[in-house]
Amino acid sequence: MTAAHIVTTALSTAIVLTGAAAPTFAAKPAAVRDIAYHAWTTSADFAAGTPQGTTVADDSLTIGAPTGTTSYVDPFGDGSARSYDQASWTSPVVQTGFGLTELVGSWNATTPPGTWVEVAMAGQTDLGTTTKWYVLGRWASGDDTAAGDIHRTSVPNQGDTNGSVAVDTFVAATGRSLNNWQLKVTLYRLAGTTQTPAVRSVGAMASRLPADKKVAASPLGGAEGVVLDVPTYSQETHIGHYPQWDGGGEAWCSATSSAMVLDYYGAGPTPAETAWVDPTDADPQVDHAARSVFDYSYDGAGNWPFNTAYAGTRGLDAFVTRLRSLTEAEQFIKAGIPLIASLSFKKGDLPGAGYGTNGHLMVIVGFDAAGNVVVNDPASHLIKSNDEVRTTYDRAAFENAWVPHSGGLVYVVHPASTLLPPQPAQHNW
Numbered sequence: 001m002t003a004a005h006i007v008t009t010a011l012s013t014a015i016v017l018t019g020a021a022a023p024t025f026a027a028k029p030a031a032v033r034d035i036a037y038h039a040w041t042t043s044a045d046f047a048a049g050t051p052q053g054t055t056v057a058d059d060s061l062t063i064g065a066p067t068g069t070t071s072y073v074d075p076f077g078d079g080s081a082r083s084y085d086q087a088s089w090t091s092p093v094v095q096t097g098f099g100l101t102e103l104v105g106s107w108n109a110t111t112p113p114g115t116w117v118e119v120a121m122a123g124q125t126d127l128g129t130t131t132k133w134y135v136l137g138r139w140a141s142g143d144d145t146a147a148g149d150i151h152r153t154s155v156p157n158q159g160d161t162n163g164s165v166a167v168d169t170f171v172a173a174t175g176r177s178l179n180n181w182q183l184k185v186t187l188y189r190l191a192g193t194t195q196t197p198a199v200r201s202v203g204a205m206a207s208r209l210p211a212d213k214k215v216a217a218s219p220l221g222g223a224e225g226v227v228l229d230v231p232t233y234s235q236e237t238h239i240g241h242y243p244q245w246d247g248g249g250e251a252w253c254s255a256t257s258s259a260m261v262l263d264y265y266g267a268g269p270t271p272a273e274t275a276w277v278d279p280t281d282a283d284p285q286v287d288h289a290a291r292s293v294f295d296y297s298y299d300g301a302g303n304w305p306f307n308t309a310y311a312g313t314r315g316l317d318a319f320v321t322r323l324r325s326l327t328e329a330e331q332f333i334k335a336g337i338p339l340i341a342s343l344s345f346k347k348g349d350l351p352g353a354g355y356g357t358n359g360h361l362m363v364i365v366g367f368d369a370a371g372n373v374v375v376n377d378p379a380s381h382l383i384k385s386n387d388e389v390r391t392t393y394d395r396a397a398f399e400n401a402w403v404p405h406s407g408g409l410v411y412v413v414h415p416a417s418t419l420l421p422p423q424p425a426q427h428n429w
Contacts, residue, residue, distance in 0.1 A: 031210035033324045034098040035407070035428040039106070039203025040091060041317075053087025054187060063087045063187050063196040070188070076151035076296040083191040084116075091183045091202070097426075099126055099177030100206035102407075103170040105136040106305045106319035107185070108312030109199040114148030114190040116140035117197050119305075121170055121204065123178035131162045133184060134170055137305060141292070141313045148190040151296040154303060167298050168305050181206060201312070205321040205428065209407045217396035220371045221330030227366030227374050230264040230338050232389035233283050235378040241278075241287055245294045246301055248287075254302040254361040255290035256378040257340045258310060259283070261363060261413050264338060267314040283386070302361065304411065307340070311413045321428050323408040326373065326399055328428075329364055331421035337414045338376075339364040342406035343398070350397050355379060359405075365390075373398045 040046055046056045055064030066085035073081045105119050117140075120133040135155040142149045158165045163172045172178060183204060187197045235256040238248030246252070262268040268285045277284035292310045295303035304320045311318035323329055323339075332339050340363050347356035363376040372395045380391045402408055412429060414420065420429055 031212050031215075033210065033322075033408075034096075034100075034208040034426065035205065035322045035324065036096050036098075036207070036426055037203060037205045037319070037321045037428050038094050039201055039319065041201040041203075046089065048092050050090040051087075052089070054089045059200055061089050061185065061187065061197075061199040061202075063189060066189075069191050072150070072188070074145070074150050076153065077145055082148065084188040085191050085193075086186055086188050088184055088186040089199075090185075093180050093182045094204075094206075095180045096178075096206050098208050099179060100181065101172045101177050101208050103178075103181055103204050103206045104168060104304060104320045104409075105183060105202070105204045106308050107139070107199060107202040108309060108318060109139070109141075109197055110313065111140045111142065111149075111197045112195045113142055113144050114193055115195050115197045116150050116152075116188050117199060118186045118188070119202065120184045120186070121181055122184070123181035125162055125172075126177045126179060129162070131178070132160065134158050134163065134165050136165065136170065137168060137303070139306065139309055141310070143291070152294070152306060153297040154295050156297055167295070168303050177208065178206075201317065201319070203319060205319075207322055207407055209322075213404055214400055215325075215403050217399055218325035218327040221327040221334075223330035223333040223367045224371050225367070225369045226333050227368075228264065228333065228336065228338050230260050230363055230365045230376055232376050232386045233260050233286055233378060234380070234384060234386050234389050235286070236384040237283065237386070238281070238286055238290075239384075241281070242290065245287075245290045246299065248290070250379070252286065252290050252301055253378050254304075254307050254340070255293055256286050257361045257363050257376070258293065258307045258411070258413075259286045259289040260376050260378075261338055261340060261411075262289070262311060262314055262316070265314075265316060265413070265415055267311075267316055267415075269314075302359075304342075304409070308411050308413065311411070315415070316413050317416055318411060318413040319429075320409065320411055322406075323410055323428065324424075325403065325408070326367075326371075326395060328408075328424070329410070330367060332412070333364070333366055335414075335421045336418055337412065337420070340411035340413070341375075341402055342409040343401040344405035345397075345401035350393055350401050352391060352393060353377070353380070364410075367395075368392055371395050 241248035
């Protein structure tokens with residue numbers, strides 16, 4: 001848990017212990033929750049876009065003939081400029097059918113040393129004007145700056161009259177919305193080299209959400225009594241680890257959750273990959289995840305698409321979206337797919353948690369027989385023990401800490417061989 005986003009996009013924030021009685025939730029008609037996800041993942045998908053120096057092979061975008069070079073000064077490097085060849089691909093325009101007010105991108109890519117990618121978005125406003133390109137992230141899987149890697153980073157201070165980017169989320173300006181959107185992916189490599197990034201998927205979740213402060217508990221979805229065997233790791237056992245990557249503990253809820261899900265699929269780092277971690281650390285995969293997802297501008301490990309992009313480097317398919325309810329979440333559990341969810345709540349609002357938080361990530365691993373939510377909460381009870389991580393939270397209380405706060409945001413991580421559940425009418429996965 002680290003510093004928060006603005007609006008509905010709070011990431012991992014410090015636990016704030018505040019007293020409050022457990023709430024009651026009055027039933028009322030469900031508000032319309034417009035959420036739509038679209039991605040490009042195959043050679044045919046990429047062929048529908050506009051290449052500028054990119055080529056498509058094996059369902060991936062790569063650099064073909066660079067269109068030029070750019071000089072980039074890494075803001076977290078030594079201040080020197082490096083020259084990179086570049087090529088780009090622009091997606092088709094996506095019509096949402098509603099005026100989107102937020103958008104979160106996702107991508108899965110491989111970036112050999114000396115290469116990196118930038119993902120940007122633009123759209124048409126409700127006034128009919130076209131926005132500029134807003135950068136959603138500059139990303140590399142590695143951090144060997146001597147080999148030409150950049151420090152992966154979000155890009156602050158992009159706001160204008162149409163919108164802004166809150167760390168990893170485009171947020172439309174007050175009173176504005178976008179009628180459509182498109183993405184631009186730019187691939188970079190050190191000038192004169194032949195390495196190339198390989199982008200195998202890129203997409204975005206667009207949404208327009210009501211301002212409801214409370215929601216009614218959703219109907220049961222058929223996963224009652226199903227609990228997935230996701231390993232339990234506590235973020236609290238890492239307090240003080242590696243200050244250059246935000247020092248563990250409350251700052252690492254997202255990375256800890258990502259590590260749990262990767263190990264569930266047997267896709268975590270090998271002992272050789274974690275050899276740099278202090279050997280006294282019983283869960284070095286958590287430290288490895290924090291280092292691999294760290295956003296140097298945000299100065300934290302809670303950047304949503306950086307976490308899913310890390311999962312993508314482990315041979316998994318991963319993206320960020322929003323779900324409308326726990327009913328939808330149950331469909332993933334039935335498919336064998338745990339979900340990493342973003343929540344916020346005051347102390348007492350989520351009975352049994354023992355803390356309050358402005359923003360926190362935990363793993364939905366199943367449901368008990370009554371439909372209450374079984375989670376791996378890396379901050380559970382604030383106890384430094386993996387044995388305290390698995391817990392069960394009241395369905396209505398959990399839903400109200402999740403849906404109004406982050407709009408039901410989740411990381412969806414799965415092997416290609418594990419199919420996603422059937423899509424709802426308005427596709428949000």
